[in-house]
Amino acid sequence: MMPDAERELAPPEPLDLGATLAFLRRGRGDPTLHTAAGPDAWREVWRAQRTPEGCASLRLTVLDGPPTAARRLHLAAWGPGAAWSLAHAPQLLGDGDDWSGLDALLAQRTVEGDPAAAALHRLRRRTRGLRLTRSHLVLEAAVAAVLEQKVTGVEARRAWRQLVRQHGERAPGPAPEGLTVMPDGVGWRSIPDHDWHRAGVGPQRMATIRRVAAVEPALQRTLALGRGGPAAVAALRSIPGVGEWTAAEVLQRSHGDPDTLSVGDAHLPHVIGTWFTGVRVDDAGMLDLLAPYAGHRHRVVRLITSLGVEAPRFGAKATIEDHRGR
Incomplete structure (x- = not known):
């Protein structure tokens, strides 16, 4: 079936499609986002969207480069929200997400001898394709x-x-x-x-x-x-x-907020504390550790969590309560 709208997109820098869009996926069984199985899973992505102009299916296909460093993509959309989906697709894929301020800050603090900033600077170089998505939904x-x-x-x-x-x-x-x-x-x-x-x-x-x-x-x-x-x-x-x-x-x-932090999260402060200091911290400790990166704190969190870092777990796990049969 021919799409209702289509276009090609060449990001200004190579794009890691999976690292960018996985932030919108609610588990592997999310019915609004589909990828193929296997190591090349993110080469073609389908996303179901409820746009202000109606429902749409958006297909994103990598044409040039690996999914971790895509240089050119084909976008196709179907449904009443097709034109809206293509118009907003560049920002969905991180267009306008400017990391230059954080890059300069990390470089400066690295020169000044800050080991945490130096580690973040190295991590940033390894994850250049990561973008902050702006879904507009x-x-x-x-x-x-x-x-x-x-x-x-x-x-x-x-x-x-x-x-x-x-x-x-x-x-x-x-x-x-x-x-x-x-x-x-x-x-x-x-x-x-x-x-x-x-x-x-x-x-x-x-x-x-x-x-x-x-x-x-x-x-x-x-x-x-x-x-x-x-x-x-x-x-x-x-x-x-x-x-x-x-x-x-x-x-x-x-x-696509680059700074606002998820204060009150059950695990995030421990992850940030573990990465920076090797020990768990609370929300206040997380805010202190990220204070030097004001304006880019969520970017820093995304860099750290892109590693799959987990804090050491102590105590009992949260109980999953099942009310469905009651």
């Missing part, structure tokens, strides 16, 4: 973030997968089997209580998602505030149930 990022509030990743990914498959719609065009467009704002608000319950989502998160979905147009307007910052954080936090952590998780994905 605020409701998508917000619903997924609320589902992750105060539960394990396994629970959140299961809920996202189940609710999108049950209440979304098949992605348009010749999309792979199972690729699904998430519900729109009305759709999220219309999900009956028992389906939230079966997906393991309690009343508080359910109510927050309904509140978020009710102001979908206002969410989109926050994109006019730029790539994040205090005004965008305040706008999101004005919605009851959306706190500092949730606002940061949204802005990092939909706005």
Whole structure:
């Protein structure tokens, strides 16, 4: 089937497609994003999108270079949101994400003898293809973030997968089997209580998602505030149930925020502390360690987490509660 819109894209620098877009994927079973199996999995990526102009399937295919350093891509889209998807695809792939300020800061601090900055500088050279994505889809990022509030990743990914498959719609065009467009704002608000319950989502998160979905147009307007910052954080936090952590998780994905941190995360401070000092820290310790990189703190976090660094684990694991049969 011929696409409704298509174009080629040549990023100004080689692009690591997987490292960039994996930040939007909610687990390997995410019904809104599909890649092939195997070592070349990210050579072709399908993404189902609920755009302001309607649903769309977006296919991104690497034409030149490996998926870790793509130099040219073919983009094709189907559905009412096809033209919107192609218009915003460059920023989805990191166009406008300027790392030059952080590069200069790391170089300066390396010359000054800062060992942490020197290590980050070396890491940055090895991950030049990493970009901060800007999806422009605020409701998508917000619903997924609320589902992750105060539960394990396994629970959140299961809920996202189940609710999108049950209440979304098949992605348009010749999309792979199972690729699904998430519900729109009305759709999220219309999900009956028992389906939230079966997906393991309690009343508080359910109510927050309904509140978020009710102001979908206002969410989109926050994109006019730029790539994040205090005004965008305040706008999101004005919605009851959306706190500092949730606002940061949204802005990092939909706005491409290079600085706002996920304060309140159960694991991130330990990961950052372990990388910088070898020991776990709390939120205050994480903020202290990242303070020299103000303006680029989320970029630094992405560099460190791209290594797959994990903090040493102590104590009991969080219990996964299953409410679906109750």
